[in-house]
Amino acid sequence: MKKAVVLLSGGLDSTTTLYLAKSQGYEVYALSFNYGQRHKKEIECARNAAKSAGAANFILVNTNMDAWGGSALTDKNINVPESNTNYEKIPVTYVPARNMIFLSYAASYAEAIGAQDIFIGVSEVDYSGYVDCRHEFIDSMEKAINLGTVCAVEDGKKIKIHAPFINMAKSEEIKLGMKLHVDYGKTWTCYKGGELPCGVCDSCKLRLKAFKEAGYVDPLKYEGENK
Template identity: 65%
Template sequence: MKKAVVLLSGGLDSAVALYLAQSQGFDVHAISFDYGQRHNRELEAAKSIAKKVKVSNHQIVTLKLDKWGGSSLTDSKLEVEDGNVERTDIPVTYVPARNMVFLSVAASLAEAIGAQDIFIGVSQVDYSGYVDCRQEFIDGMEKAINLGTVMGAEKNQPIKIHAPFVNKTKAEEIKLGEELGVDFGLTWSCYRGGDKPCGTCDSCLLRAKAFAEAGVIDTSL
């Protein structure tokens, strides 16, 4: 089986991406990040998802992005603001260059294990100011990865970044997840952590809107 590295945050997008990779016959190696985020609830979700689908390997990499903050997800001095699904500005939850860092580490893992495929569950359709969720960013990172790895630059074994939902809405993604048998009850999206989702942050509002549009019950509630 061909190996694939899947970025698994524990959220809705990454869970569907993981199930999709498995459905396409990939031997999945999941990677999650303890980056100094406000809570560890999403990492617990990632562990549960990886265990349920029996990935070949699940690694949690420590990257302390909270050392310099710059986001309400990594800086205790900043509050997670209430959400606005019509937002067009960059939210305070944006973590500087997060996906750039994550994909760079995923590329290192991919080259180490001989995987030519990386999956990430970003979408530019439900865009909320996250510049690292756009197709042009994914294309740029793929080019940089193949210029900066032996696999891509010397061995003619280019690494492909799969962003299967980049042009899909969350509702479309949820419908796909239903078809794939994703256990949505194991996923976590809330920015604030806790035992139950807050229901008012950007991520909670976008999730609720998407499940309603898809006509699917969110079993995490």
């Protein structure tokens, strides 16, 4: 069975990606990160998703990206803003070079276990404008990985980065996830770490919009009447 490393945050996109990779016949190895983010609610969701999907392994990488901050998700002195569809620049929820760092770890893990496939759940259709969710970035990272790993340079075993939802609307992703029996009630999307999702941050708004467009009711309960 082919092995695949799946970047798994515990959110809607990465959990759907995990189930998709599994459905395609891969033996999946889930890789999650405790990187100094604002809350840890996603991590437990990731752990549960890996178990439910029958992942061969779940690894939690600890790294302290909060040491330099630069994002509302890693610096608690920066407030998470409410959703705004008229951003003139990248929102403060962007974590500097996060996907570059995560994919580098994934490449190392893949080479170590003999996997030639990495899955990541990024999209440039329904997202907040993050530069590390674009085709150009994914293609460039794949090229860099294959220039900097022995398996590719010496053994000819190149690593492929799969971004199955890069051109897919989140509503279509949810429809697919439902067919794959993803339990979205056990995912966490909100940028904040409250008892319930806030319903007003970018991530919550994109999720709620997607469920509505997909024709499903989001199984999560939200603060107030934002749902």
